[in-house]
Amino acid sequence: MIASEELARLEREVQRALEPGGESALRVLGYGEISLVLGWPGDEPRWACKRLPPFPSDAAADHYAATLSTYLEELDRRGVRVVPTEVHRVPLDDGRLAVYCVQEVLPTEAMAVDIVRQGGAAAETLLAAIVDTALAVVDDRVGLDAQLSNWAMVDGQLVYFDVTTPLLRRADGGEMLDTAIFLASLPWLLRAPVRRFVLPGILERYHQPRTVVLDLAANLIKEQLDDQIGVVLAAAGDRLHPPLTEDEVRSDYRSDARTWALLQSVRRADRVWQQRVRRRPYPFLLPARIER
Ligand SMILES: Nc1ncnc2c1ncn2[C@@H]1O[C@H](COP(=O)(O)OP(=O)(O)OP(=O)(O)O)[C@@H](O)[C@H]1O
Numbered sequence: 001m002i003a004s005e006e007l008a009r010l011e012r013e014v015q016r017a018l019e020p021g022g023e024s025a026l027r028v029l030g031y032g033e034i035s036l037v038l039g040w041p042g043d044e045p046r047w048a049c050k051r052l053p054p055f056p057s058d059a060a061a062d063h064y065a066a067t068l069s070t071y072l073e074e075l076d077r078r079g080v081r082v083v084p085t086e087v088h089r090v091p092l093d094d095g096r097l098a099v100y101c102v103q104e105v106l107p108t109e110a111m112a113v114d115i116v117r118q119g120g121a122a123a124e125t126l127l128a129a130i131v132d133t134a135l136a137v138v139d140d141r142v143g144l145d146a147q148l149s150n151w152a153m154v155d156g157q158l159v160y161f162d163v164t165t166p167l168l169r170r171a172d173g174g175e176m177l178d179t180a181i182f183l184a185s186l187p188w189l190l191r192a193p194v195r196r197f198v199l200p201g202i203l204e205r206y207h208q209p210r211t212v213v214l215d216l217a218a219n220l221i222k223e224q225l226d227d228q229i230g231v232v233l234a235a236a237g238d239r240l241h242p243p244l245t246e247d248e249v250r251s252d253y254r255s256d257a258r259t260w261a262l263l264q265s266v267r268r269a270d271r272v273w274q275q276r277v278r279r280r281p282y283p284f285l286l287p288a289r290i291e292r
């Protein structure tokens with residue numbers, strides 16, 4: 001797996017990119033809503049390094065690593081193949097830890113988005129396999145983000161790779177994940193209300209087979225693959241109650257896009273506030289505007 005010295009070098013690049021006016025030599029493979037996916041080495045990436053918001057202590061990082069490993073075991077038990085994933089930590093100057101989930105970089109032609117873009121029978125088989133997996137796996141305990149951008153085909157098998165946010169609940173229904181860390185990129189005044197009123201709704205969607213499939217279908221609009229929505233609806237067949245319709249998919253996409261766009265604008269506003277008014281460095285790298 002990746003050497004810790006390599007990761008420390010990557011983290012130094014991240015720190016440089018965070019400095020005001022900092023030149024960035026980073027190779028970004030993807031901006032998620034939570035993590036930043038960096039390719040290392042930058043010129044010919046071998047590793048996909050998913051950088052989480054900084055953790056306050058080793059104990060917090062231990063808890064995260066344990067939650068992720070339970071999630072991976074549970075997915076394995078339920079028959080979901082996942083790209084091998086390692087958790088690494090890099091100490092920061094202020095005593096906190098940069099935590100990375102590291103995977104091998106998958107080739108472009110293995111990515112589900114690229115395969116579905118080619119269309120034809122391969123696209124149909126793949127979308128149907130995702131729907132079958134979602135319906136078989138998702139329940140109150142284990143959640144899945146079944147969006148197309150989280151899957152690949154490796155050796156003819158469907159594999160999942162978006163595991164940085166382990167969607168796992170304890171027997172009493174509480175989240176196993178310490179959600180505080182994942183709210184850290186929001187201005188602190190908003191963290192408590194978002195945690196209380198917004199997050200439970202967002203997380204619950206990943207635990208209901210119907211909304212997981214709805215999300216997969218709605219996200220095809222973001223990928224400009226609207227013509228494949230019918231394939232997902234047909235694959236679900238009569239297994240969802242009530243059955244999904246294209247109208248519901250489209251209206252769900254609009255409201256979901258609004259929620260995420262709102263969270264992004266809040267972060268942008270906070271960045272302006274921190275940098276121009278408080279004259280402090282802003283500690284997160286934000287994506288350029290996401291087309292929705
Ligand atoms: N192992 C990998 N190989 C190649 N590309 C990857 C790999 N992992 C992630 N990517 C790219 O980065 C994008 C985002 O990664 P991923 O889905 O894991 O995280 P995310 O969506 O940022 O998750 P979250 O929003 O939960 O933080 C992917 O859609 C893909 O384009």
Ligand SMILES: [Mg+2]
Nearest residue numbers: 032149150162
């Ligand atoms: Mg993702």
